[in-house]
Amino acid sequence: xxxxxxxxxxKRVDAVEKARGEAIYLADLKFDSMLYSxxxxxxxxxxxxxxxxxxxxxxxxxxxxxxxxxxxGKNALKMIADDWRCFADGDxxxxxxxxxxxxxxxxxxxxxxxxxxxxxxxxxxxVVTIDxxxxxxxxPLCKENNIMCSLVxxxxxxxxxxxxxxxxxxxxxxxxxxxxxxxxxxxxxxxxIEDGRYVxxxxxxxxxxxxxxxxxxxxxxxxxxxxxxxxxxGAFGGKEHFPDVLAGPLLLAESIIKKPIQLSFDREEDMxxxxxxxxxxxxxxxxxxxxxxxxxxxxxxYYNCGAYLSSSYVVxxxxxxHANGVYNFPSTRIEGYGMATNTFPSCAFxxxxxxxxxxxxxxxxxxxxxxxxxxxxxxxKKYFLKKGDETVTEGHIIEDVKLPEMMEQITSASDYxxxxxxxxxxxxxGIGISFYNHGGAFTGNGExxxxxxxxxLVKDGDKxxxxxxxxxxxxxxRTALRxxxxxxxxxxxxxxxxxxxxxxxxxxxxxxAASRSTMIVGxxxxxxxxxxxxxxxxxxxxxxxxxxxxxGHPWDQSTFKGDAYLGYGWGAACVExxxxxxxxxxxxxxxxxxxxxxxxIDELIVHGQVNGGVMQSLGYAAMEKMENTTGHFKQSxxxxxxxxxxxxxxxxxxxxxxxxxxxxxxxxxxxxxxVFNGTDAAYVDAVERALGITCTKIPIPVExxxxxxx
Amino acid sequence: xxxxxxxLNGKPVAFDGNPLKRLLDxxxxxxxxxxxxxxxxxxxxxxxxxxxxxxxxxxxIIPVGAVGGCEIITIEGLRDTPQGKCLVESFAExxxxxCGFCIPGMVMAAEALLMNNPHPTEADIRLAxxxxxxxxxxxxxxxxxxxxxxxxxxxxx
Numbered sequence: 001x002x003x004x005x006x007x008x009x010x011k012r013v014d015a016v017e018k019a020r021g022e023a024i025y026l027a028d029l030k031f032d033s034m035l036y037s038x039x040x041x042x043x044x045x046x047x048x049x050x051x052x053x054x055x056x057x058x059x060x061x062x063x064x065x066x067x068x069x070x071x072x073g074k075n076a077l078k079m080i081a082d083d084w085r086c087f088a089d090g091d092x093x094x095x096x097x098x099x100x101x102x103x104x105x106x107x108x109x110x111x112x113x114x115x116x117x118x119x120x121x122x123x124x125x126x127v128v129t130i131d132x133x134x135x136x137x138x139x140p141l142c143k144e145n146n147i148m149c150s151l152v153x154x155x156x157x158x159x160x161x162x163x164x165x166x167x168x169x170x171x172x173x174x175x176x177x178x179x180x181x182x183x184x185x186x187x188x189x190x191x192x193i194e195d196g197r198y199v200x201x202x203x204x205x206x207x208x209x210x211x212x213x214x215x216x217x218x219x220x221x222x223x224x225x226x227x228x229x230x231x232x233x234g235a236f237g238g239k240e241h242f243p244d245v246l247a248g249p250l251l252l253a254e255s256i257i258k259k260p261i262q263l264s265f266d267r268e269e270d271m272x273x274x275x276x277x278x279x280x281x282x283x284x285x286x287x288x289x290x291x292x293x294x295x296x297x298x299x300x301x302y303y304n305c306g307a308y309l310s311s312s313y314v315v316x317x318x319x320x321x322h323a324n325g326v327y328n329f330p331s332t333r334i335e336g337y338g339m340a341t342n343t344f345p346s347c348a349f350x351x352x353x354x355x356x357x358x359x360x361x362x363x364x365x366x367x368x369x370x371x372x373x374x375x376x377x378x379x380x381k382k383y384f385l386k387k388g389d390e391t392v393t394e395g396h397i398i399e400d401v402k403l404p405e406m407m408e409q410i411t412s413a414s415d416y417x418x419x420x421x422x423x424x425x426x427x428x429x430g431i432g433i434s435f436y437n438h439g440g441a442f443t444g445n446g447e448x449x450x451x452x453x454x455x456x457l458v459k460d461g462d463k464x465x466x467x468x469x470x471x472x473x474x475x476x477x478r479t480a481l482r483x484x485x486x487x488x489x490x491x492x493x494x495x496x497x498x499x500x501x502x503x504x505x506x507x508x509x510x511x512x513a514a515s516r517s518t519m520i521v522g523x524x525x526x527x528x529x530x531x532x533x534x535x536x537x538x539x540x541x542x543x544x545x546x547x548x549x550x551x552g553h554p555w556d557q558s559t560f561k562g563d564a565y566l567g568y569g570w571g572a573a574c575v576e577x578x579x580x581x582x583x584x585x586x587x588x589x590x591x592x593x594x595x596x597x598x599x600x601i602d603e604l605i606v607h608g609q610v611n612g613g614v615m616q617s618l619g620y621a622a623m624e625k626m627e628n629t630t631g632h633f634k635q636s637x638x639x640x641x642x643x644x645x646x647x648x649x650x651x652x653x654x655x656x657x658x659x660x661x662x663x664x665x666x667x668x669x670x671x672x673x674x675v676f677n678g679t680d681a682a683y684v685d686a687v688e689r690a691l692g693i694t695c696t697k698i699p700i701p702v703e704x705x706x707x708x709x710x
Numbered sequence: 711x712x713x714x715x716x717x718l719n720g721k722p723v724a725f726d727g728n729p730l731k732r733l734l735d736x737x738x739x740x741x742x743x744x745x746x747x748x749x750x751x752x753x754x755x756x757x758x759x760x761x762x763x764x765x766x767x768x769x770x771i772i773p774v775g776a777v778g779g780c781e782i783i784t785i786e787g788l789r790d791t792p793q794g795k796c797l798v799e800s801f802a803e804x805x806x807x808x809c810g811f812c813i814p815g816m817v818m819a820a821e822a823l824l825m826n827n828p829h830p831t832e833a834d835i836r837l838a839x840x841x842x843x844x845x846x847x848x849x850x851x852x853x854x855x856x857x858x859x860x861x862x863x864x865x866x867x
Binding site for chain 2: 011012014015021022024185231232235236266268605607608610613614615616639643644645647651
């Protein structure tokens with residue numbers, strides 16, 4: 001067995017079984033006498049339920065709803081708060097809210113019964129958009145003003161005074177739309193009973209979240225439920241909290257029926273009735289002097305949270321802490337508001353609130369640069385954050401910022417400066433540029449105060465088993481962690497075992513989210529392996545490690561002051577386009593990116609993450625349009641919600657800079673979300689230049705560009 | 711209803727049921743082989759791709775009644791052939807696989823391409839897999855893996 005080294009080029013451990021079609025995803029799992037189920041959902045955005053007419057159910061078919069929750073149970077899914085009801089009861093707050101679960105053995109019969117449900121409502125005027133929520137004309141959905149959560153961050157002098165002294169105050173509003181995850185595997189879960197205990201199999205990112213969220217329905221403790229992750233066909237945040245919404249009704253049904261029950265969404269259900277990226281509206285008042293130098297910016301950030309809080313407050317915090325992008329302005333004030341609406345609750349999606357505000361600041365700065373006749377790249381560079389600079393949370397940047405070097409890489413590779421000067425504004429050709437970052441792991445001291453991640457390493461002869469709750473969802477962590485542990489132990493990767501988590505068998509290492517797996521849990525694996533090296537002579541040995549926050553980086557969660565993130569990933573992107581001025585058809589000619597992820601743990605994995613994240617960002621800007629003005633999503637399939645194909649964007653050119661992070665394994669930082677956070681703005685910048693237009697809202701599919709040209 | 715007879719992965723099979731049942735469901739439920747995935751159910755994403763008489767089709771929009779007398783090859787029928795092994799190995803080596811849900815369909819699309827064009831260009835490959843959606847990879851490493859297969863599998867196609 002050859003020893004694995006961290007710089008070895010290796011094959012992913014799960015690649016062959018997936019490519020051979022042998023990996024068992026949720027819908028491939030079969031149990032004896034397994035039943036199937038469908039959720040019965042609200043068809044209106046807001047109102048009272050007057051009557052539910054349940055069709056006559058054949059023997060062995062069940063309809064289970066809020067009334068079936070036992071007396072010691074609570075009708076709530078405990079995510080961060082517990083406001084999300086497992087079943088609507090009395091009223092409904094959004095289209096698609098779960099009213100009940102229909103269970104039986106034959107899927108054809110279930111489909112027929114599903115259509116026979118008659119639910120009558122007294123409808124009320126819904127609050128659907130951010131503007132609806134701000135205007136507050138319908139009865140407020142949350143408090144007196146629809147504000148579900150809010151926070152303020154500022155630095156420098158009083159922003160109103162700064163703006164009052166400015167030569168000019170530039171006001172601009174930037175908006176972003178819903179984005180659907182479109183993980184190729186839809187959401188699904190199975191509930192069953194094994195050895196007298198409730199077991200949930202789920203396509204999910206966070207098995208420990210599920211048991212915590214649903215146990216209260218039956219008055220149980222989290223430990224009373226076992227969650228086993230199945231091979232997960234993509235997630236991107238869409239399977240962070242949302243699996244709870246499937247697992248809750250399944251658990252209640254299981255407690256009554258006591259046979260294996262599967263719930264698996266078809267694509268239409270997954271599009272219409274699942275969480276999305278928060279739409280945003282971001283309003284700037286930026287004070288500049290006569291030469292266009294920025295004196296300060298007053299930023300108001302509004303996110304559409306939908307009807308329940310889910311993870312929205314945390315998403316909003318991240319949005320606010322990233323609202324000044326990679327820049328250091330003398331003064332900044334950022335107010336963030338999470339608005340309650342009668343839409344499907346918004347939740348985690350790769351980037352977790354940062355992409356919206358980063359897109360907004362990048363685009364806003366492009367417009368200011370253009371107004372004063374500067375090249376955006378040169379204009380933005382003046383404000384790049386540097387090591388030691390104060391952040392908007394009164395913390396500091398505690399690492400070297402290699403943006404100038406990264407900018408040099410992408411501008412050279414793309415020939416940016418020549419093209420930027422030569423391609424006239426409105427010439428049909430354009431090159432755009434953007435800069436971005438992403439704070440790794442949970443904000444502030446969340447890793448220590450909230451998560452307290454633990455990992456265990458067990459030695460049995462020549463075999464080392466890693467036990468932790470991290471999941472593989474496509475991002476490559478099963479391979480990365482085995483590689484980290486094997487190279488630290490100086491053994492071969494084949495000697496290290498790391499399976500999909502079962503909550504009964506592994507310690508809780510925290511969620512697979514927030515770009516924390518490699519940076520935080522990877523480092524737990526590294527530390528455990530170092531300890532294990534002392535025990536290599538023992539036949540059987542165990543070590544367990546827990547997260548330790550580095551000294552000297554305080555955070556106050558009540559005031560949001562301190563070092564919000566110990567290490568950021570940093571990014572820079574160029575996109576070049578040609579636009580047919582007759583048809584507005586955009587052809588992307590090149591995409592160049594550079595990322596600082598500390599140190600890449602595996603060349604192929606990070607290459608794939610960059611390509612995929614950048615592509616999702618391009619889709620977000622260029623094509624992925626999900627509309628909702630009535631409470632109903634207008635797009636319901638992969639033919640009307642279009643995501644990028646192999647033909648839409650060219651091969652990407654990518655670079656990394658080396659910037660080892662002292663508290664990450666082998667110097668690695670987070671990267672999964674970073675790579676989503678900025679190419680959208682470079683694309684929009686390029687299209688604006690090519691057509692001589694100003695764009696303040698994404699997406700801009702071809703059919704919408706004509707409107708911008710008028 | 712009459713029996714629908716066809717060849718599935720080289721073996722003669724018969725389906726006795728609703729001829730409008732989707733080929734995908736017949737493969738997965740009636741014959742119990744699950745390498746073929748359902749991604750969208752409307753022929754848009756290619757996760758359910760199989761070969762029907764050597765042509766790439768999406769099995770979610772083909773009624774089983776339309777395959778009487780045909781030869782259907784799924785990933786299970788391809789993976790242990792020299793061509794299938796070469797593709798699987800190249801996908802693993804080239805880093806084409808992330809969540810993996812689109813990959814069996816993607817391998818079928820690559821096989822369909824290489825059967826007709828053993829030495830494709832990057833542009834040929836992009837066109838050939840344009841009906842197969844992948845949300846994870848951004849396609850670059852899939853394209854490179856198919857190029858790799860075409861090189862490593864010289865003479866196989």
